Amino acid sequence: MIFDIYRLLLDYFGFQNWWPVHQxxxxxVEITVGAVLTQNTSWKNVERAIENLIYKDTLSFEKILKMPIEELEYLIKPAGFYKRKSLTLKEVSKLFLNSKEINRQNLLTIKGVGKETADSILLYALDKPYFVIDSYTKRVFSRVGFCEEDISYDELQKVITNSIPKDLEIYKEFHALIVQHCKIFCKKKPNCLNCPVAEKCKTFKTSLFTF
Ligand code: SF4
Known part of the structure; x- marks a missing residue:
């Protein structure tokens, strides 16, 4: 059933091919930095911060670590929370430069890296099969009827990964499709009438007569 949602979204939206990086x-580096910067802001703002780092030729773990903190803050300012994010970027850079292996455990020791950020880095930057859960994922799966809206990160991750093939590309695509779906259809105020997964959705079925 959960995999049916993936197929319906893929049929409708097509492959999203996340995570694109600049030539x-x-x-x-770019995905890891983007995963930290994207917290609590729009992707458009992240792009501006990444472009600043590229323009100054500083998008590398070595350069981020060596750079004066004020300069890093200035460059990533468009992404918001720039003081906290600068410190996190320095710590993440240190981890990548000094660790034999990057894993969920050592990523989660860094202040400013939560489960969503850690799993995004593992999945999209390091090609490790960790399914990313975010508020969009909780929204869709609770509305469709697979879980309660207040389900924990770990629980929902388990529910989803137990229901789909353990395949890196599916993990990457499914998360990207959920984000796209929530931007177009399953918004805070959902646009259910044209939704590609309406036939599987409990919310749609139970509120059919109110549309
Ligand atoms: S039918 Fe409505 S509530 Fe259900 S997934 Fe689609 S947009 Fe969301």
């Missing part, structure tokens, strides 16, 4: 940039 000539290191994929691991």
């Amino acid at each position: 000539g940039q290191d994929k691991v």
Whole structure:
């Protein structure tokens, strides 16, 4: 049933091919930095901050670590919370430069890296099969009827990963499709009438007569 949602979203939206990086940039660095910067802001703002780092030729773990904190704050300012995010970026850079292995455990020791950020880095930057849960995921799956809205991160991650093939590309696509779906259809005020997963959705079925 959960996999049916994936198929319906993929049929409707097509492959999202996340996470695109700028030409000539290191994929691991750009995605990791983007995963930290995207907290509590729009992607448009993250792009502006990443472009500043690229323009100054500083999008590398070495350069981020060496750079004066004030300069880093200035460059990433468009992404908001720039003081906290600068410190997190320095810690993350240190971890990548000094650790033999990057895993969920050591990522989660860094202040400013929660489960969603850690799993985004593991999945999209390091190609490890960790399914990313965010507020969109909780929204869709609770509305469709698979869980309560206040389900925990770990519980929902378990529910989803137990229901779909353990496949890196499916994990990447499914999360990207959920984000796209929530931006277009399953918004705070949902647009259910044209929704590609309406036939499977409990909210749609129970509120059919109110539309
Ligand atoms: S039918 Fe409505 S509530 Fe259900 S997934 Fe689609 S947009 Fe969301």
